[in-house]
Amino acid sequence: MRAESSGGVLLVIAAVVALIWANSAAADGYLQFWGQKITLGAGDFAVTHDLGHWVNDGLMVIFFFVIGLEIKRELAVGELRDRRAATLPAVAALGGVVVPGLLYALIAEGEAIRGWGIPMATDIAFAVGVLALLGKHVSAGAKLFLLSVAIVDDILAIAIIAIFYTDRLSMLWLLGTIVGLLVCVAMRRLGISSPWAYVPIGVVVWFATLESGVHATLAGVALGLLTPAGEVRGRKVLDTLEHDLHPVSAFLVVPIFALANAGVPLGDGALAAAYANSATWAVITGLVLGKIxxxxxGAYLASGLRWGTLPQGMHPWEVFGVAALGGIGFTVSLFITDLAFADASLVSDAKVGILTASVIAALIGVIALIVSPRAGGGGSGREA
Known part of the structure; x- marks a missing residue:
């Protein structure tokens, strides 16, 4: 919680800096900086992208690797291990993916329809950062519920990226990815526990995934899921990696991503044009109303049908506030935007929608949680 909330604050700062930079006298410098071409590798293995793409395709692998680790931990030893405890947040997260996507599809027009996956994601760092600001006004159960929903949300968002936002597919390179992952499995069975031993094969898996047409960051998720949750020769590999890499992801990777992607020009009528576009309102409606x-x-349905129960100490009214915070879809929503649209104007309009929706969702969530019956009743929540 402390790492997520601190990372969320830094994420907001980076996003604000990007917005100021992209709308200042140095706006051309913003575009030139992230647009500069960089080549990695040599010969047949050389890949050239601009700096912004290297952030999205390369650096964000660390972010998605950490997500893979978190998912593996929750499925193996965490809250999602127990079927009954996992059912309610899973149904809630599913509702928080399906309804926003449907609302987006009903509102978006023309080429904008391809962005239906944008409002499906929840930014866990941003949402937990807002939640942490409320302190004792929020029960421990509500925090646990948000984290569980966000983890399931991540699983669904990753599946959507893999299935629906892959434009081309090279079976040969995809086979190379699979072979690389099998090598990792073999190394694990041989008891190799040093993370450094997996770095070379990890790079190979990333490169093969990049060339296959499947988004390269999914290599990070796959490698994270293959990490053993138990001890290997007395070494807790998953715990060590998560402990070491989470700060790197939260305090370096995600802020750089925000700096590279949140710089949306808002002057010269751009803001008015964005609010006149269906894509912008589709994103706002999906993230705010759809998530709530x-x-x-989904949570009330699962609870009413006795498929699962809310975490101990969480008041049913807090579900509405947590659901609203689920509409903060910053990081992964921005990520999907760049995958969904080739048209720069659509990308800009969708980003305006994401920024607007995230602010609205945060405000609604904060107000709802402050006035909920849990407000001021932090004692029992801590006991939970």
């Missing part, structure tokens, strides 16, 4: 209706509806 989907997450809270």
């Amino acid at each position: 209706i989907g997450i809270s509806g």
